[in-house]
Amino acid sequence: MPPRRSRVPLPVVRLRPSAAGSGTVYLVHPGALAAGVHATLAEALPDGVGLTVLDLSALPEYWEAALTGGRAETTVEALAGRLLDEFTGAYDGGPYALAGWSFGGVVAQAVVRQQPPAQRPARLVLLDSIAPTEEYQQPDEALLPPLLIGWFAMYLGAKRGRPVLLDPDRLAACGVDDGLLLVLDAAVASGALAADTPLPGLRKLYDTYVDGLLRNNRLTAPYRPRPTEVPLVLVAAERSLIPDDPTLGWTPLAPYGLEVHRSPGDHYTMLTRPDAAELIARLVRPTPVPARTGAKKV
Amino acid sequence: MAPIKAVEAQNWLIEKIAHRLGVEPSEVSPEQYFDELELDSTEALILAGEMENWLGFELGTTALWYHPSIKELAAHIAEESATRTEAGHAASA
The missing domain is CATH 3.40.50.1820 (Alpha/Beta hydrolase fold, catalytic domain)
Known part of the structure; x- marks a missing residue:
């Protein structure tokens, strides 16, 4: 079709x-x-x-x-x-x-x-x-969760017209799962996302964002x-x-x-x-x- | 687990979309194209993620492109769900 x-x-x-x-x-x-x-x-x-x-x-x-x-x-x-x-x-x-x-x-x-x-x-x-x-x-593995989560929060804030600000200390120690919880809390608090936004939904948005970054990283690498x-x-x-x-x-x-x-x-x-x-x-x-x-x- | 029927997927989609839009489910037509809904790309991806969590399998982001109305996507979900259930039964037989 x-x-x-x-x-x-x-x-x-x-x-x-x-x-x-x-x-x-x-x-x-x-x-x-x-x-x-x-x-x-x-x-x-x-x-x-x-x-x-x-x-x-x-x-x-x-x-x-x-x-x-x-x-x-x-x-x-x-x-x-x-x-x-x-x-x-x-x-x-x-x-x-x-x-x-x-x-x-x-x-x-x-x-x-x-x-x-x-x-x-x-x-x-x-x-x-x-x-x-x-x-x-850099290889994909060099793009660690704190870096990607920080960029994603910046992107989400710009996309929704409300800043999504994360605590730098908590960001520095986060993995993807707890990092996305940080983003969700901050985004709901700033009004960037609705209060009932489900974590799996935010995860999909994050995965798609990261795939876009990886695409550019892989185009740049060679x-x-x-x-x-x-x-x-x-x-x-x-x-x-x-x-x-x-x-x-x-x-x-x-x-x-x-x-x-x-x-x-x-x-x-x-x-x-x-x-x-x-x-x-x-x-x-x-x-x-x-x-x-x-x-x-x- | 029983495969998800098209009508179940359709009802799920209509309920979620109506909630996001702040309208009654009866106001969302199954024939409606996703790109005609007042959902921006962020909301569409969040909905896709929530849907995959409900389905228990990844649908692929391009599914919304190749099956661009609620009705067509629901039919695709039912087909995909049936295929996966059948494959699961075959593997455990």
């Missing part, structure tokens, strides 16, 4: 049209949250500047892996090739900027590698993306990225997924320079907070391709 999805996500989502000559920001989005989460950024952009989301979660070979155990039958390079085709089809030839959030930044960096030099963006803006370098390529041919601009969230490294590992991939900014919020709420959107909007300025000056290695 053919599946029915009346709300099939589209790989190209125009959140805001651009006025003639003002340019468009193209933002690579990896799912987890709906593409519409970038509406706050769209509103913060200068008058006339458009925002188009390139949504990885609309590619079946990517999104289905989060529902079937986290193994994707694709590669970072293949996803980048697919998105480059979508970008080429959507691009109007005017000024543009390229950005990527989270794993979307990893794919956006691979997109730049595949673009003809004359069509590359002036720079690539990464929104709390972790570099796919050896330092951060990937050997090459240095980026344009300068990188990294916006790391105050409560980033990797709070101890302000560069999130991008230095070896940034021979043309790495500019680092810190945005308010966490990995997820940086997309919905107006103060974070204001910062990001200043950094994603569309640039006319023909007028661009060549980047210099640093």
